[in-house]
Amino acid sequence: MRIAVAILVRLGSKRLPSKHLLPYDNQTYLGILCQRLMTQFSLIANGKIDLIICSGKDTVNDPLTAWCEKNKIQLFRGNDQHIPKRLAECVAAFELDGIIAVDGDDILVAPESIVAATEILEMGQTIVQTKGYPFGMNVSGYNGKFLEEKTNEWQEEKLETGWGRAFHDCVLKEVKAKDNFDAYDHHRYTLDYEEDALFFKAIFDFFKDQIYVVSTSDIVRRVEEKSFYIINKTVHEDYWLNFESEMISESKNENEQLRERLHKVIPGGAHTYSRGDDQFSYNTPALFERGEGCHLWTRNGDRFLDFGMGLRSVNIGYANREINDAFYHEAMKGNNLTRASYTELMAAERLVELVDAVEMVKFAKHGSTVTTAAVKLARAYTGRKRVLIPSEQPFFSFDDWFIGTTPLTRGTLEESAQFTHKFSFGDISSLEILFQSYPGEIAAVLLEPATHISPCQCENNFGNCMNCPGSKIHFLHQVKELCHKNGALFILDEMITGFRWNVKGAQHFYGIEPDLCTFGKAMANGFAVAALAGKREFMSLGDINEIGMERVFLTSTTHGAEMGALGAFLKTLEIIERDNVINHIWEIGGALKKGMIDLANKMGLQSYFEMTGYDCSPLFMWKDGEGHVSMELRTLFLQEMANRKIIMSYISPSYAHTMGDIDFTLEKVTEVFSIMSTVIDSGFESKINGPVVKPVFRRYN
Numbered sequence: 070m071r072i073a074v075a076i077l078v079r080l081g082s083k084r085l086p087s088k089h090l091l092p093y094d095n096q097t098y099l100g101i102l103c104q105r106l107m108t109q110f111s112l113i114a115n116g117k118i119d120l121i122i123c124s125g126k127d128t129v130n131d132p133l134t135a136w137c138e139k140n141k142i143q144l145f146r147g148n149d150q151h152i153p154k155r156l157a158e159c160v161a162a163f164e165l166d167g168i169i170a171v172d173g174d175d176i177l178v179a180p181e182s183i184v185a186a187t188e189i190l191e192m193g194q195t196i197v198q199t200k201g202y203p204f205g206m207n208v209s210g211y212n213g214k215f216l217e218e219k220t221n222e223w224q225e226e227k228l229e230t231g232w233g234r235a236f237h238d239c240v241l242k243e244v245k246a247k248d249n250f251d252a253y254d255h256h257r258y259t260l261d262y263e264e265d266a267l268f269f270k271a272i273f274d275f276f277k278d279q280i281y282v283v284s285t286s287d288i289v290r291r292v293e294e295k296s297f298y299i300i301n302k303t304v305h306e307d308y309w310l311n312f313e314s315e316m317i318s319e320s321k322n323e324n325e326q327l328r329e330r331l332h333k334v335i336p337g338g339a340h341t342y343s344r345g346d347d348q349f350s351y352n353t354p355a356l357f358e359r360g361e362g363c364h365l366w367t368r369n370g371d372r373f374l375d376f377g378m379g380l381r382s383v384n385i386g387y388a389n390r391e392i393n394d395a396f397y398h399e400a401m402k403g404n405n406l407t408r409a410s411y412t413e414l415m416a417a418e419r420l421v422e423l424v425d426a427v428e429m430v431k432f433a434k435h436g437s438t439v440t441t442a443a444v445k446l447a448r449a450y451t452g453r454k455r456v457l458i459p460s461e462q463p464f465f466s467f468d469d470w471f472i473g474t475t476p477l478t479r480g481t482l483e484e485s486a487q488f489t490h491k492f493s494f495g496d497i498s499s500l501e502i503l504f505q506s507y508p509g510e511i512a513a514v515l516l517e518p519a520t521h522i523s524p525c526q527c528e529n530n531f532g533n534c535m536n537c538p539g540s541k542i543h544f545l546h547q548v549k550e551l552c553h554k555n556g557a558l559f560i561l562d563e564m565i566t567g568f569r570w571n572v573k574g575a576q577h578f579y580g581i582e583p584d585l586c587t588f589g590k591a592m593a594n595g596f597a598v599a600a601l602a603g604k605r606e607f608m609s610l611g612d613i614n615e616i617g618m619e620r621v622f623l624t625s626t627t628h629g630a631e632m633g634a635l636g637a638f639l640k641t642l643e644i645i646e647r648d649n650v651i652n653h654i655w656e657i658g659g660a661l662k663k664g665m666i667d668l669a670n671k672m673g674l675q676s677y678f679e680m681t682g683y684d685c686s687p688l689f690m691w692k693d694g695e696g697h698v699s700m701e702l703r704t705l706f707l708q709e710m711a712n713r714k715i716i717m718s719y720i721s722p723s724y725a726h727t728m729g730d731i732d733f734t735l736e737k738v739t740e741v742f743s744i745m746s747t748v749i750d751s752g753f754e755s756k757i758n759g760p761v762v763k764p765v766f767r768r769y770n
């Protein structure tokens with residue numbers, strides 16, 4: 070297959086005329102580009118791949134004729150305005166099977182990207198683009214026939230700038246750089262402005278003759294180390310528009326296909342509705358291949374900084390070696406034995422030893438299983454039916470007693486939800502009214518100790534309520550007192566707060582002991598463990614010891630005490646205590662919260678963007694001009710964050726997040742807020758690509 074590298078040169082640039090022929094020593098910038106390629110590619114040097122300067126016919130480009138003759142490089146001059154046509158003409162003139170287009174502005178284009186693109190074209194691909202190298206080091210490649218056919222189809226003339234747009238709707242293959250250059254996406258290696266010439270000059274001065282042989286990664290590292298990138302950092306926003314194209318990447322296409330496959334075999338396309346397509350902006354990858362630390366990777370190697378952390382289940386970090394080893398170690402012991410295991414005993418004893426209110430525990434796999442079990446146990450103990458929950462808290466269980474109280478009632482037994490009543494969190498009178506309305510009928514009050522609404526009226530502004538003067542009289546104490554006065558159980562659902570507010574749970578943080586409590590989510594750093602726990606007086610109803618006692622069939626499941634997951638739980642707990650994980654989580658969340666609030670205030674977005682809650686679990690919200698929650702603004706925010714490789718549909722700080730991640734995030738939030746503040750009053754809807762995100766708990770699709 071005959072493939073040539075075409076260097077696209079246009080001397081008529083208005084910003085920097087004749088920029089390619091700018092002198093450096095005895096060379097020109099274009100000369101350095103060509104010599105670097107010829108030196109680095111044995112392929113080119115051997116003559117197996119042609120190197121062609123590909124320019125327009127306009128007389129402004131005439132000096133190239135003499136320059137090419139002198140430097141013994143082939144010159145092709147074709148269509149002035151239309152780059153793809155010029156490339157197609159070049160393909161025909163040189164009888165090529167494929168062509169790699171290198172922008173003449175990309176003086177330090179990565180030789181590796183040319184090699185990679187060549188290999189892909191040789192495999193029969195029609196369009197290929199490299200990605201992942203810093204800006205100005207990537208290339209595009211085209212199959213010759215495809216290029217000729219495609220350009221013949223086009224009627225209208227297309228702009229030279231943004232010429233990628235000409236291939237709108239074509240499927241391209243993206244090849245990712247082998248090295249990870251993500252940390253250098255603030256570098257720009259293109260010759261467009263005067264400061265770019267100075268930027269390249271600084272690099273040439275540094276490497277001297279080595280510039281022809283030095284590797285891409287060496288250049289990138291030095292540019293970072295010597296801070297050369299600062300020279301040409303300021304770039305006009307419009308500049309980037311030149312590079313917008315609507316080609317469909319094959320990987321995107323692949324993603325789409327996988328999305329379809331998911332929906333074909335899994336109702337909702339995921340096993341949790343809050344993982345669904347309707348919760349994320351359309352540009353968020355539908356699938357990820359793996360996670361490590363606080364990052365997620367797509368199958369084609371794109372890395373995203375994640376603030377979701379597996380629905381808050383991963384508070385140490387993805388793929389933690391110690392925890393995974395602990396899981397594996399237990400799995401190798403058999404994982405699920407015919408009788409109880411030592412691991413199960415150790416895990417139960419550990420939780421009892423850790424949390425004051427816990428005297429007995431039953432492990433399970435899901436939060437819903439244990440909250441439902443808590444309700445059942447309370448009903449069994451009191452012989453009563455009714456349960457009270459706060460209307461402000463969104464989710465307790467997929468079972469009918471709870472989900473039947475949301476708009477999602479289809480398929481539930483109406484009768485089940487009839488016995489669940491809602492009060493207002495923080496308003497004790499709303500609870501008193503219910504106790505008065507159903508005297509002797511209420512089995513339990515079940516609630517999360519806190520969300521972004523604090524139970525404490527200490528006006529501590531989400532500080533440490535353990536030290537607050539009102540810690541003996543806050544809402545949770547009032548609820549407990551009311552429960553006990555009326556013979557009902559006081560149950561705390563610590564699914565989110567557990568192992569986050571404090572290692573001993575929010576119950577310790579707020580200085581209160583529940584009768585029963587439930588844990589899950591972050592217990593085992595993403596491995597499936599949940600627990601119903603609490604006082605022996607209630608838990609022992611699930612016992613088989615007391616002869617003649619009527620039994621309660623309390624969470625009996627085949628996989629409830631899976632050894633691997635419980636081993637992961639024990640190790641997670643060890644790391645949380647050993648490494649002061651909770652402090653870190655509070656600090657990270659606090660820095661992000663403060664940073665985002667400050668930015669919103671600084672950029673005039675304070676009436677649209679609200680961020681509140683405890684530092685260990687901050688919550689943000691977008692509102693329209695009238696103060697109502699805006700799903701449209703939320704979508705735009707998620708979309709722009711995802712464009713910058715950050716997933717932030719909610720915020721779950723973890724031990725894996727560093728202050729460096731927070732700085733990076735705030736830098737990107739600044740860009741996103743800046744976009745949002747310019748479009749917010751002038752019809753931002755058109756900026757949203759794809760459907761607007763929707764609430765999980767809605768009745769209709």
Ligand SMILES: Cc1ncc(COP(=O)(O)O)c(C=O)c1O
Nearest residue numbers: 435436437464465466564565589
């Ligand atoms: C407060 C609360 N309780 C219970 C659950 C149910 O947990 P799981 O999803 O593990 O069934 C959740 C899940 O989001 C929750 O947030």
